[in-house]
Amino acid sequence: MTVAPRTLTPRDVRLACRNGTWSEPSTAGVCAGFVQANLIILPAKYAADFRALCARNPVPCPLLGMTEPGNPMVPEHLAKDCDIRTDAPAYNVYKEGKLVATKGDILDEWQDDSVGALVGCSFSFEAALIAGGLTPRQIEISRNVPMYKTKVPLAAAGVFTGHMVVSMRPYPPSAIERVRDLTRPFVRAHGEPVAWGALGAAALGIDDPKGQRPDFGGVSEVHDGEVPVYWGCGVTPQLVVMDSKLPEVVMGHAPGHMLVLDMRDEEVCA
Known part of the structure; x- marks a missing residue:
């Protein structure tokens, strides 16, 4: 008798990413019913400008929430025990508008003033x-x-x-x-x-x-x-980072490799 595989929960996906065992080509179709988020991580001094960018461009940049400066944990109303440095499948690292690395985590790049912004994704x-x-x-x-x-x-x-x-x-x-x-x-x-x-x-x-x-x-x-x-598309903020050529290191998810939240899809509906 064939046993059906256990349905993955958002926490399962996040832990697999954190542990380096996630190997799917993208998170499309994963954890149906749960919100997936785009990520952009930048110095706190740019947080207000980023919020304004999202407010002025809500279709490509629908902001779901932001972390506190220096705190890598996602607000619990979005996801519990969720570390934005490790819990997405892959990350892009930018410097002066150029992609310099794609990595499985950004522990080395994280700074004491880093702020993470979570942007809605069409996978939802x-x-x-x-x-x-x-x-x-x-x-x-x-x-x-x-x-x-x-x-x-x-x-x-x-x-x-x-x-x-x-x-x-x-x-x-x-x-x-x-x-x-x-x-x-x-x-x-x-x-x-x-x-x-x-x-x-x-x-x-x-x-x-x-x-x-x-x-x-x-x-x-x-x-x-x-x-x-x-x-x-929520990759828009990463293109904005490239176009704006910020001198500091800025990080984001690798396109298609999203952070899976505990938030339900109906929570992003009007």
Whole structure:
């Protein structure tokens, strides 16, 4: 008799990341029903500017919460016993706007004044898409979601300026209204799509109709009769860090390798 594997809890995932035993290509589809968060970790002197950036750009940067300066533990209303230095699968490290390392933890980079910001992720609405019979392609093919830089400028805030990043999932045009309806309530996880199809891609400055040349994440498969559909993406703050060229070391999650919280998906809905 085959025994079904135990369903992973958010804590299981975090501990596997902390212990170095997590080996999945992304966290897409993991712990359905629980919120996954993007991370950006920066010196406390930039925290107010970052909050303002999120307030002015809520679609790509929906802020869920921030840690206290020097304290790596996530606020307990978001997740218990969650250390942002170790509990995501992979981290990017930036210096003066350039990616200098991708690591399994950022214990060495953490500073006494470091502040972590947690930003909503579109993975949170994917369970609703699956339940609606619209499983995202990257889950079907076990890859990371493709993500693209766009030419859409953000509303600047203090030291931060830059452009929006979007994630992409392909669907037939006949499904787009249903896709919009299912994802619209998730306002703290990017909400409904910002663009779709050839005209939408052109407005964003993206020329990749088959999903084969993303700037971040994995390649997709856009089948005949489908069009790319684009959502705001929480990798946006990392592009902002690169564009802003902060002189200090700044850290973030590796795209697609999210921090899984104890917060439930319904908590990011309107």
